[in-house]
Amino acid sequence: MTAPAPALPVIEARALRRTFGEVVAVDGIDLTIRRGEVVAVLGPNGAGKTTTIEMLLGLRRPTSGTVHVLGADPESADVRARVGAMLQDTDAPASLTVAEMITLVGTYYPMHLPTPFVLERADLVEHAGKRVNQLSGGQRQRLSFALAIVGDPDILYLDEPTAALDVVARQRFWSYVRAFADLGRTIVFSTHDMNEADEADRVVVIDHGLVIADASPTELKRLVAATTVTMRTDATPDALHGLPGVRSATIEEPGPDGLRPVVLHVSDAVAPLRALLACDATVVDLLVTEASLTTAFLHLTSQPEQPEVTA
Structure with missing residues (x-):
């Protein structure tokens, strides 16, 4: 066709x-x-x-x-x-x-x-x-x-x-x-x-x-602004950094319950969360904040030599 x-x-x-x-x-x-x-x-x-x-x-x-x-x-x-x-x-x-x-x-x-x-x-x-x-x-x-x-x-x-x-x-x-x-x-x-x-x-x-x-x-x-995933999990730092689509991660020490506070910046939340749950990791207090056009605009216009972004 x-x-x-x-x-x-x-x-x-x-x-x-x-x-x-x-x-x-x-x-x-x-x-x-x-x-x-x-x-x-x-x-x-x-x-x-x-x-x-x-x-x-x-x-x-x-x-x-x-x-x-x-x-x-x-x-x-x-x-x-x-x-x-x-x-x-x-x-x-x-x-x-x-x-x-x-x-x-x-x-x-x-x-x-x-x-x-x-x-x-x-x-x-x-x-x-x-x-x-x-x-x-x-x-x-x-x-x-x-x-x-x-x-x-x-x-x-x-x-x-x-x-x-x-x-x-x-x-x-x-x-x-x-x-x-x-x-x-x-x-x-x-x-x-x-x-x-x-x-x-x-x-x-x-x-x-x-x-x-x-x-x-x-x-x-998706290209220039990251979605933010916050949660508490028992996954290890190596496992978190190795999740697909993770651009950066803030990982704290575990609390008394063995769960560590984590903030992931990802291009898309679905793939890393699916991979994390497939490892039988415990995930609680999950919050996904989508990237905003405002964030993307500010990121682009704050870079004086930013190359053209197209899709």
């Missing part, structure tokens, strides 16, 4: 570089994003993340290198009509209602989604008649999303998309984003919220103007 062909790339950047005088903001980035992917772009302040995204959107020209979006120049009118952007601040006329604003913006596009459909997708149906200046922060954020999708874009860029949303609204928002991606749309978003980045198919980390990591959230956590 033939494997399905990979999705076509919709964004391709090669040797992308941008300087401001003698300051190098982006230093030779290669990046490919395929149709239907949800991609998070992370990076510390000043890392080159914003400049990179501006070049991908056609808002800033690279000093050197190439960018193709949907097979064309991102500055072309055809490409811009097929890219939607949700920014943190929506400069909308205060006198218009939510529905009027969505309808107005829709007229700017040759093909656009019906206003009732967009209102539903952005969870704004009950606020359709409100004027823009009557909206709360979270409602304005959802309006920004509505204006970004009304043109039925092939690529949707989101800037800190759930910054003003509560937990329930955030979960609902991501269900809408996923539904949009399932239609073959590509989602690219920037965020400082690691919980939000966990919603992505891929996480691209940019630092010092370079892509230093490009992998799924799960792969990234």
Whole structure:
């Protein structure tokens, strides 16, 4: 049986570089994003993340290198009509209602989604008649999303998309984003919220103007951040150090009950625990703490010469 062909790339950047005088903001980035992917772009302040995204959107020209979006120049009118952007601040006329604003913006596009459909997708149906200046922060954020999708874009860029949303609204928002991606749309978003980045198919980390990591959230956590296993056991230090997948171990002397406190840092908890139990070792007070994306991000961005991590 033939494997399905990979999705076509919709964004391709090669040797992308941008300087401001003698300051190098982006230093030779290669990046490919395929149709239907949800991609998070992370990076510390000043890392080159914003400049990179501006070049991908056609808002800033690279000093050197190439960018193709949907097979064309991102500055072309055809490409811009097929890219939607949700920014943190929506400069909308205060006198218009939510529905009027969505309808107005829709007229700017040759093909656009019906206003009732967009209102539903952005969870704004009950606020359709409100004027823009009557909206709360979270409602304005959802309006920004509505204006970004009304043109039925092939690529949707989101800037800190759930910054003003509560937990329930955030979960609902991501269900809408996923539904949009399932239609073959590509989602690219920037965020400082690691919980939000966990919603992505891929996480691209940019630092010092370079892509230093490009992998799924799960792969990234497994590759650069360890899962922690704490327990008390009668296994010997040699046996503990010899368990599969153990990166490091803190092993204390046994207590009166013959059990020693142990902290293992492992790439994955299943294999070492299975091996330990197969040796008939006593294990009590077991606690497994999964690696976090925050830990992985901090580890990556604290290493100035960190090689690129991919999976």
